[in-house]
Amino acid sequence: xxxxxxxxxxxxxxxxxxxxxxxxxxxxxxxxxxxxxxxxxxxxxxxxxxxxxxxxxxxxxxxxxxxxxxxxxxxxxxxxxxxxxxxxxxxxxxxxxxxxxxxxxxxxxxxxxxxxxxxxxxxxxxxxxxxxxxxxxxxxxxxxxxxxxxxxxxxxxxxxxxxxxxxx
Amino acid sequence: xxxxxxxxxxxxxxxxxxxxxxxxxxxxxxxxxxxxxxxxxxxxxxxxxxxxxxxxxxxxxxxxxxxxxxxxxxxxxxxxxxxxxxxxxxxxxxxxxxxxxxxxxxxxxxxxxxxxxxxxxxxxxxxxxxxxxxxxxxxxxxxxxxxxxxxxxxxxxxxxxxxxxxxxxxxxxxxxxx
Numbered sequence: 035x036x037x038x039x040x041x042x043x044x045x046x047x048x049x050x051x052x053x054x055x056x057x058x059x060x061x062x063x064x065x066x067x068x069x070x071x072x073x074x075x076x077x078x079x080x081x082x083x084x085x086x087x088x089x090x091x092x093x094x095x096x097x098x099x100x101x102x103x104x105x106x107x108x109x110x111x112x113x114x115x116x117x118x119x120x121x122x123x124x125x126x127x128x129x130x131x132x133x134x135x136x137x138x139x140x141x142x143x144x145x146x147x148x149x150x151x152x153x154x155x156x157x158x159x160x161x162x163x164x165x166x167x168x169x170x171x172x173x174x175x176x177x178x179x180x181x182x183x184x185x186x187x188x189x190x191x192x193x194x195x196x197x198x199x200x201x202x
Numbered sequence: 203x204x205x206x207x208x209x210x211x212x213x214x215x216x217x218x219x220x221x222x223x224x225x226x227x228x229x230x231x232x233x234x235x236x237x238x239x240x241x242x243x244x245x246x247x248x249x250x251x252x253x254x255x256x257x258x259x260x261x262x263x264x265x266x267x268x269x270x271x272x273x274x275x276x277x278x279x280x281x282x283x284x285x286x287x288x289x290x291x292x293x294x295x296x297x298x299x300x301x302x303x304x305x306x307x308x309x310x311x312x313x314x315x316x317x318x319x320x321x322x323x324x325x326x327x328x329x330x331x332x333x334x335x336x337x338x339x340x341x342x343x344x345x346x347x348x349x350x351x352x353x354x355x356x357x358x359x360x361x362x363x364x365x366x367x368x369x370x371x372x373x374x375x376x377x378x379x380x
Binding site for chain 1: 240243246247249294322351353
C-alpha cells in the first residue's frame, strides 16, 4: 500500500510538472538572399539591316547614316534600349573597327540624344556614349562618317560594338 | 612537450586561415555584369574618274526611251517631250570638271532649246549653259569652264513646242587631268 501511495504521489508530481504552462521560446534565424544584377538591352538600327552610309565620295566629311533623320531628331541611326528587366543603372560605350586602312574609324563619329549636338569621334577603344542610364531608357545615336581624300574605292565595312556595363 | 607542439600547429593553422580571410576580403567586388552588341556598318566609296559618260538615270520627267541617253553616243537618243528633263549619273565623280558635252538632235520644225546643269551630289545644281538643237543629225554641244566635281548632269528643255521633239543621245564630262 505504501508503495502504491508513493508511486501515485510520483505520478501526481510528474503530472503537475507537465501541466505547468509552457514558457514561450523564440529563436531568430537569419535569412539572406542575393539578387543578381541584370542588364537587359536591345540594339536596333533604322532602315536596312546594319548601318548604311551608302555610296560616298572621297574628301567628304560627316556623311550621315542613310536611314537617320538629318533635319530633326525623329529617327536615330541606332537605339540602345536599356530594357525594364535591367535592375542597375548603366554606362553605354561604343567602339569600332577601321573600314579600311585608308578609312580609319577615327573618321566616324556619333551624336547622342539629338542629330545636331556635338559629335564624339570614335576609336578602336570604347568611347563613352552615356552614363548612369536608368532602366527602361533609350540611348539614341546619330552616326556620321568622313571619307578622307585618297580613300580606296569600293565597298568597306566596320563593326560597331556597343558595351553596356553597370555604372560603378 | 606534445601540447606545445600541438599549440604551434594550432597557431599556424589559425594564421593561415586569417591570411586566407584577408586575401578574400581584399579581392575586388564581383565583376559587374556587362552586355555587348555588334552592328555592322557599311560604306561604298566611289572612285573618282577623269572622264565619264552617263551610267544611269537618276531622275526624269517627260522623257521616254531613257536608256538611249546613257553611255557613248550611238546615234540613238532618248525622246524629250515638252518641258522634259533628265538627270544622269556618271560612272564616278569627275574631279575638277572642265568640259561637259551633250549629243542631241531634233525632230520637227522648231529647234528645241535646252539648259545644262551639273551637280556633285544630285541635289545642288550648278547652271552650266544652254543651247539650241538646230540639226536633225546628232551633234555635239560643248561647254567649257571650271565646274568643280561633277557626278550628275541634268538636261532640261526650256520651251514647250508640242510639234518638236529633242533626242538626247549622250552626256559626257571631262576633268582637268584627262
